Amino acid sequence: MIKNVFFALLQFVLFWLVFAAGSFFPPFHMERVLGTTPDGTRIFIWDGVLLMVVLSAVILLIEALRKRIRSAAPWTVLALVLAAAAGYAAKFGFLTR
Numbered sequence: 142m143i144k145n146v147f148f149a150l151l152q153f154v155l156f157w158l159v160f161a162a163g164s165f166f167p168p169f170h171m172e173r174v175l176g177t178t179p180d181g182t183r184i185f186i187w188d189g190v191l192l193m194v195v196l197s198a199v200i201l202l203i204e205a206l207r208k209r210i211r212s213a214a215p216w217t218v219l220a221l222v223l224a225a226a227a228g229y230a231a232k233f234g235f236l237t238r
Contacts, residue, residue: 149216152200156193156224163189164233172236181237189234190225197221 167188175183197217204213228234 145213145216148213149220152217152220153224153227156196156221157227159196160189160193160224160228160233161231163192164228168192175235184236184238186234186236189228193221193224193228 164186167186169188169191171187171191173185173187175185177183200217201210201214204210204217
């Protein structure tokens with residue numbers, strides 16, 4: 142149990158860092174215009190979210206191959222959801238031009 146919580150915490154940090162890196166240095170330049178104001182155009186950059194989801198799929202695949210999907214997958218999904226929530230709260234991916 143303690144080991145699962147520790148690895149979930151590590152995965153949370155990894156997902157959060159990937160979300161941040163993909164938001165600040167977008168490799169694919171996937172952008173969505175959210176709105177236009179007199180101050181500028183509000184944009185959301187999806188690269189960080191995409192990279193985070195791909196990383197979680199790779200981790201889940203590794204867990205499945207190691208036959209630990211039943212015990213480890215809920216912790217991985219929890220880490221992904223918490224990292225996404227923390228990233229959105231930190232306004233990763235949001236840009237005003």
